[in-house]
Amino acid sequence: MNGGQRRLAAILAAGFLLILATVTIGNAESMISDFAAAGLHETRVHIWTWELTSVTGWLAVAPLLWWSAARFRPPRTDWRIALAIALAGLPLASVLHVAAMIGLRHVAYAAMGEHYTFAGSLADPYLYEFRKDAATYLQFLGTAAVAQWLLERVRNPGGQDIAPSPPHAPAMFTVNDGSKRFLVPVSTIEHVSAAGNYVELHADGRTLTHRATLSGVEKELGETFVRIHRSRLVQRAAIRSIETDRSGDFLVELDSGLSLSGSRRYRDLVVGQPVPSQ
Structure with missing residues (x-):
C-alpha cells in the first residue's frame, strides 16, 4: 500500500469498528430491556457475554470474507459467478461463526464458574443463528468489497x-x-x-x-x-x-x-x- 491507501485503510477500519461497537452496544442494551419487559431474569454479564462472543466470532471469520471479496468480486469475476460463490459461502461462514461463538462462551462461562448451554429455550438454535448470520454475513462481505474498491481507486504517488x-x-x-x-x-x-x-x-x-x-x-x-x-x-x-x-x-x-x-x-x-x- 502507498501512503494514501494506508490512510484510507485506517479511516475505513476506524469507521467499521465504530459502527460495530455502536451496533453491539445497541443490541446488548436492547436485549437487556427486552428480557426485563418480558419478566425474564438474565444477568447483564451473561447478555454482554453473548454479544461480545458473537462479535468476536465474526471478527475471526472476517479475514476469510476479506480474502473472498478480493478473489472473487466483480469485475474480476463475472457477477453471476461471484453471487453464486457468495451464497455458497454463507453456510460455511455461519458454521464457523457459531463454532467460534460457542467455544468462546464455554470458556467465558467456565471462567465464571458456570456451565453454558447453547440451546437455551430455543427449539432450533442453529436455525435461529443462521437467520441472523445471513444479514451479518452480507454486511461484512459487502463492506469488504466496497473497502477494497475504494482502496483501489486511490492513486499511486504522482x-x-x-x-x-x-x-x-x-x-x-x-x-x-x-x-x-x-x-x-x-x-x-x-x-x-x-x-x-x-x-x-x-x-x-x-x-x-x-x-x-x-x-x-x-x-x-x-x-x-x-x-x-x-x-x-x-x-x-x-x-x-x-x-x-x-x-x-x-x-x-x-x-x-x-x-x-x-x-x-x-x-x-x-x-x-x-x-x-x-
Whole structure:
C-alpha cells in the first residue's frame, strides 16, 4: 500500500469498528430491556457475554470474507459467478461463526464458574443463528468489497496510472515441463520469472518450469505482459497497484495479493509515463 491507501485503510477500519461497537452496544442494551419487559431474569454479564462472543466470532471469520471479496468480486469475476460463490459461502461462514461463538462462551462461562448451554429455550438454535448470520454475513462481505474498491481507486504517488492492457494475446501457451507438455490459458498466467536456462510460469497457484528464455516468452505472450525487471514479466491485467520509492524502483501488487519488485528501468512500461530523471 502507498501512503494514501494506508490512510484510507485506517479511516475505513476506524469507521467499521465504530459502527460495530455502536451496533453491539445497541443490541446488548436492547436485549437487556427486552428480557426485563418480558419478566425474564438474565444477568447483564451473561447478555454482554453473548454479544461480545458473537462479535468476536465474526471478527475471526472476517479475514476469510476479506480474502473472498478480493478473489472473487466483480469485475474480476463475472457477477453471476461471484453471487453464486457468495451464497455458497454463507453456510460455511455461519458454521464457523457459531463454532467460534460457542467455544468462546464455554470458556467465558467456565471462567465464571458456570456451565453454558447453547440451546437455551430455543427449539432450533442453529436455525435461529443462521437467520441472523445471513444479514451479518452480507454486511461484512459487502463492506469488504466496497473497502477494497475504494482502496483501489486511490492513486499511486504522482498520479500514476497503470498502462492499459493491449487487446491481443494468444489464448493458450504451450509449456514443456520436463517430459510433460501443458497447454496453459494465458489469462491464468500471473507472472513469469527467469531461472537460468528456464523460466517459471506462475499460473492458478502452481509453478511450471519451461525451457526458454524470458525474452522469447515475452515475445510469445505479447504486450498483455509487461517486463518489470530484467528477470520478471507480469500480466498487465493482474496488476492491482504500483508503489514507487524515491530511487524510482517500484513495487507491484497483484490481484492474488503477491507483491513483486520492479526496476526503475522498466517503470515507464508499467505506469505509461516517462521515468523522471534523477
